[in-house]
Amino acid sequence: MVLARSIRRKLVVGLALVLVMMATLSISGLGGLWSYRQAVRELNFSVFEAPDRERLEAELAALATPLLDESTGVLRQELVDRHRDATAALAEYRSRWGQLERSPEHQANRPISRQLLAQLDRQLLEIGHSIDGAGRLATAGREELRIQVAASLRTARSLPDPRAGLRGRLREADRALASRTRWLVGSTIAAVLLFVAFVHAGYRWVFQPIRALHEGARRVAQGDLDYRVELSTRDEMAELAESFNQMTDRFRDIRDDLDGQVRDRSRQLVRSERLAGVGFLAAGVAHEINNPLAAIAMAGESLQERLEALLGQAAPDEQKVIRQYAEMIGREAFRCQEITARLLDFSRGQDASRAPHDLVKLVNEVLALVGHMSRFRDRSITFSAGSSCQLEINGPQIKQVILNLIANALESTSERGRLDIELTSQTDLVTLSFADDGCGMTSETIENLFEPFFTTKSTGKGTGLGLSISHRIISDHGGTIEASSDGAGQGSQFRLQLPRRSEHIDSDWVGRATSDGLAESVVEKTIETDGEF
Ligand code: ADP
Numbered sequence: 001m002v003l004a005r006s007i008r009r010k011l012v013v014g015l016a017l018v019l020v021m022m023a024t025l026s027i028s029g030l031g032g033l034w035s036y037r038q039a040v041r042e043l044n045f046s047v048f049e050a051p052d053r054e055r056l057e058a059e060l061a062a063l064a065t066p067l068l069d070e071s072t073g074v075l076r077q078e079l080v081d082r083h084r085d086a087t088a089a090l091a092e093y094r095s096r097w098g099q100l101e102r103s104p105e106h107q108a109n110r111p112i113s114r115q116l117l118a119q120l121d122r123q124l125l126e127i128g129h130s131i132d133g134a135g136r137l138a139t140a141g142r143e144e145l146r147i148q149v150a151a152s153l154r155t156a157r158s159l160p161d162p163r164a165g166l167r168g169r170l171r172e173a174d175r176a177l178a179s180r181t182r183w184l185v186g187s188t189i190a191a192v193l194l195f196v197a198f199v200h201a202g203y204r205w206v207f208q209p210i211r212a213l214h215e216g217a218r219r220v221a222q223g224d225l226d227y228r229v230e231l232s233t234r235d236e237m238a239e240l241a242e243s244f245n246q247m248t249d250r251f252r253d254i255r256d257d258l259d260g261q262v263r264d265r266s267r268q269l270v271r272s273e274r275l276a277g278v279g280f281l282a283a284g285v286a287h288e289i290n291n292p293l294a295a296i297a298m299a300g301e302s303l304q305e306r307l308e309a310l311l312g313q314a315a316p317d318e319q320k321v322i323r324q325y326a327e328m329i330g331r332e333a334f335r336c337q338e339i340t341a342r343l344l345d346f347s348r349g350q351d352a353s354r355a356p357h358d359l360v361k362l363v364n365e366v367l368a369l370v371g372h373m374s375r376f377r378d379r380s381i382t383f384s385a386g387s388s389c390q391l392e393i394n395g396p397q398i399k400q401v402i403l404n405l406i407a408n409a410l411e412s413t414s415e416r417g418r419l420d421i422e423l424t425s426q427t428d429l430v431t432l433s434f435a436d437d438g439c440g441m442t443s444e445t446i447e448n449l450f451e452p453f454f455t456t457k458s459t460g461k462g463t464g465l466g467l468s469i470s471h472r473i474i475s476d477h478g479g480t481i482e483a484s485s486d487g488a489g490q491g492s493q494f495r496l497q498l499p500r501r502s503e504h505i506d507s508d509w510v511g512r513a514t515s516d517g518l519a520e521s522v523v524e525k526t527i528e529t530d531g532e533f
Contacts, residue, residue: 025191026188029187030184040170051096052089054163056089057157059089060156063149076131087124097117101113120155206237209241220248229245271472290337303326307322356392360423362398366402382419386423393498401470405496406419407466409434411438420433428500430498434494436491440487450467467481474498481494
């Protein structure tokens with residue numbers, strides 16, 4: 001902020017300097033014009049002060065005018081007056097010429113003009129003598145006088161006329177003064193307009209972008225990473241704004257990425273804790289009910305043996321029903337025992353060792369298993385893969401994951417549903433994709449898919465553990481499992497990626513290594529309740 005202010009201040013100081021520069025130039029221009037005007041005035045004054053030959057000629061011509069009228073005689077008094085005026089004009093010419101002839105440019109004319117002036121003096125004196133007297137001038141005297149005046153006029157015309165040259169120069173100077181004045185006024189107006197345009201452009205090109213960038217930096221500093229600096233200019237400022245926006249985009253991406261990572265990690269943590277709880281609880285329950293179950297199974301067995309002896313008295317129909325019930329007690333008790341045994345395995349931990357397995361073979365084994373299930377018989381399943389694909393994995397665990405994904409996919413489809421499985425392998429990675437045309441998933445389902453106990457199936461049908469355990473198994477193998485769907489009714493896709501040589505990823509979940517045991521029991525439960533295995 002301090003910096004922005006100081007730049008603003010510097011720009012204002014720069015503008016002030018330009019203004020001062022313009023003012024200085026204008027003042028010096030005005031000063032030059034002023035001195036030129038003074039020079040023109042002086043020239044004007046010089047013209048006025050110079051000897052006026054024109055007037056002298058005019059006065060002599062005026063003296064000649066009455067002499068031209070031949071009808072009546074000329075009054076001497078009138079001629080005396082005009083002679084006096086001509087003499088005065090000559091005196092004035094002489095006195096002004098006296099001052100001027102000292103200047104170097106007129107020095108050459110000095111002797112001749114003095115001679116001419118003396119001649120004119122004599123001629124005017126003679127004219128004066130000729131008109132001296134009273135009354136009218138006789139015709140003879142008039143003719144003589146006319147010749148004398150004409151001679152004096154010729155002499156006067158031979159005198160230098162300094163005003164003639166000065167008048168031309170004065171006209172030129174007047175024109176130059178007018179044009180310079182116009183030019184100065186025009187250039188001053190243009191300079192003022194240019195200055196205004198300069199200030200306006202400076203505001204738009206420099207002030208506004210700086211202000212926009214400053215605002216952007218302030219907003220981003222406050223955490224508004226969606227803020228964008230928009231500049232209409234196409235210069236370095238716009239490039240700066242573009243870089244600024246790219247930087248903000250980068251910040252936002254990093255923040256989103258970190259947020260996503262934190263969300264994923266939190267979800268994984270919650271999932272692990274819940275699974276750990278499940279493992280702990282399962283172990284406790286399995287341990288507690290194992291003994292009563294053993295007693296029930298044993299009692300069921302001996303009940304069956306004893307019943308054989310007693311059944312002879314009962315009706316044949318009754319015998320059949322009683323036998324079935326007794327068998328069911330024994331069978332289901334043993335099944336429960338098996339489950340509890342697995343739960344105990346699960347809590348104690350199982351073999352998590354990895355060995356080379358052919359994934360194609362594993363998938364085919366699962367498909368053969370599913371093929372025996374009558375309720376999925378009308379579904380069409382395709383599997384495209386190469387002849388074999390060797391991976392270092394825990395075979396039973398991965399088989400369990402595949403079974404879980406296939407069972408989910410088939411359950412999501414209706415009659416004549418379709419499931420396409422594809423196996424592609426890269427150098428270090430193997431991808432197994434499952435695409436069904438079943439009920440699809442909403443974004444909310446996808447979001448919670450791998451959470452323990454998340455299920456959309458009706459109570460008693462789903463446990464919501466299959467995918468969370470599958471996710472854990474795949475993560476332990478250093479792989480990934482992803483789900484996608486275009487929405488409800490649009491089918492679902494699951495993509496499983498496994499490294500060829502899986503590193504053993506140590507999990508913080510107590511029941512990690514035995515998750516397949518639980519998964520197996522879960523899927524098996526789903527399948528066995530249908531009585532299809
Ligand atoms: P369960 O199958 O016991 O519900 P899972 O963890 O295997 O538990 O699955 C959780 C939920 O994920 C299911 O209830 C179902 O809503 C959804 N799901 C899984 N696979 C698919 C699929 N292929 N199509 C649609 N929904 C699926």
